[in-house]
Amino acid sequence: MGAKPGPKRRSGCPVSISLDIFGDRWSLLIIRDLMVRGFRTFREFERGGEGIASNILADRLQRLEAAGIIRQEPEKDDRRRVNYRLTEKGIDLAPVLLDLLIWGSRHGQADAPCEIIEEMAENREQVLAEVRRRWERRDPNPLLPWLSGSEEGSRPQGKNKK
Amino acid sequence: MGAKPGPKRRSGCPVSISLDIFGDRWSLLIIRDLMVRGFRTFREFERGGEGIASNILADRLQRLEAAGIIRQEPEKDDRRRVNYRLTEKGIDLAPVLLDLLIWGSRHGQADAPCEIIEEMAENREQVLAEVRRRWERRDPNPLLPWLSGSEEGSRPQGKNKK
DNA sequence: GCAATGACTTGCGATTTGCAAGTCATCTTT
DNA sequence: AAAGATGACTTGCAAATCGCAAGTCATTGC
Numbered sequence: 001m002g003a004k005p006g007p008k009r010r011s012g013c014p015v016s017i018s019l020d021i022f023g024d025r026w027s028l029l030i031i032r033d034l035m036v037r038g039f040r041t042f043r044e045f046e047r048g049g050e051g052i053a054s055n056i057l058a059d060r061l062q063r064l065e066a067a068g069i070i071r072q073e074p075e076k077d078d079r080r081r082v083n084y085r086l087t088e089k090g091i092d093l094a095p096v097l098l099d100l101l102i103w104g105s106r107h108g109q110a111d112a113p114c115e116i117i118e119e120m121a122e123n124r125e126q127v128l129a130e131v132r133r134r135w136e137r138r139d140p141n142p143l144l145p146w147l148s149g150s151e152e153g154s155r156p157q158g159k160n161k162k
Numbered sequence: 163m164g165a166k167p168g169p170k171r172r173s174g175c176p177v178s179i180s181l182d183i184f185g186d187r188w189s190l191l192i193i194r195d196l197m198v199r200g201f202r203t204f205r206e207f208e209r210g211g212e213g214i215a216s217n218i219l220a221d222r223l224q225r226l227e228a229a230g231i232i233r234q235e236p237e238k239d240d241r242r243r244v245n246y247r248l249t250e251k252g253i254d255l256a257p258v259l260l261d262l263l264i265w266g267s268r269h270g271q272a273d274a275p276c277e278i279i280e281e282m283a284e285n286r287e288q289v290l291a292e293v294r295r296r297w298e299r300r301d302p303n304p305l306l307p308w309l310s311g312s313e314e315g316s317r318p319q320g321k322n323k324k
Numbered sequence: 325g326c327a328a329t330g331a332c333t334t335g336c337g338a339t340t341t342g343c344a345a346g347t348c349a350t351c352t353t354t
Numbered sequence: 355a356a357a358g359a360t361g362a363c364t365t366g367c368a369a370a371t372c373g374c375a376a377g378t379c380a381t382t383g384c
């Protein structure tokens with residue numbers, strides 16, 4: 001029924017509070033998938049490639065909803081289907097995800113194309129603006145198609161700064 | 163002896179790799195304390211206020227070291243004491259921590275002074291530069307004294323942009 | 325009507341956490 | 355120089371989580 005209590009508050013530090021909510025190995029991946037891979041449903045997360053177990057997934061979705069980071073939007077056309085969507089509180093995690101992406105790309109031996117990420121690092125504000133725009137428009141296209149298995153696709157309109 | 167294996171790699175996504183390293187409720191707090199609270203020793207982390215258990219702390223320090231994020235520097239004057247220090251890979255997590263701080267301050271009901279954090283959000287690049295400068299100089303003074311219990315202290319030299 | 329689909333539960337063994345207490349080399353004090 | 359701190363960890367469990375496989379249970383499609 002209700003959401004689980006989750007870990008108790010530790011200190012009043014904002015970082016600590018944040019980690020009490022999504023300080024585990026799955027929550028931020030779910031948020032990432034909602035944010036840039038265009039995922040919406042339970043099934044998509046389940047088969048999203050990271051291999052999360054369905055009970056853990058259900059638990060994380062519930063916690064994130066309880067924390068006000070995501071919200072359910074049942075679909076009218078097919079009442080079996082539940083669409084999840086980031087709230088504004090959730091989309092505000094975009095900078096965190098972007099920095100994680102950049103750090104992981106620079107320091108982990110990721111097999112992701114680093115030059116694209118470096119490009120994103122240079123155009124940080126534009127990338128974040130694009131992410132938010134897509135969220136506002138409910139644009140279902142993934143921002144990072146290369147993460148989703150497709151070969152070519154839309155990338156942020158890179159009007160170079162200058 | 164050696165470090166534990168840690169969680170297996172899941173996908174090649176940089177975010178996923180990052181979370182495999184520090185995707186838990188404690189690692190980033192340790193990194194935060196090294197970065198802005200001036201912590202150095204096991205004891206300081208243990209009594210740092212968040213209430214981490216000593217076995218967990220030992221485990222996290224080992225993992226972070228295995229991941230190349232922190233490094234031990236035994237002290238000559240007192241050979242009981244082990245100083246931990248962020249590596250460059252570790253200090254590069256500063257943007258992530260800063261974003262977490264900002265997000266938590268805006269969306270969690272943190273009891274931290276939000277205006278200071280908003281000020282940091284506005285001067286993002288300068289704050290990050292200051293963090294790095296202190297790391298390079300091995301400056302032992304906490305960047306965020308209000309997180310460390312003291313009332314007044316040094317704050318980043320806020321030369322306003324523009 | 326009957327098999328699929330989608331979104332979850334349930335069971336349960338394997339880990340991981342969280343205390344509390346104990347080691348074991350250094351210092352420090354007397 | 356012996357006795358007592360200190361600092362940095364281990365050890366021993368009990369309890370909470372995780373992860374995998376299997377099972378519900380409403381829709382939907384055919």
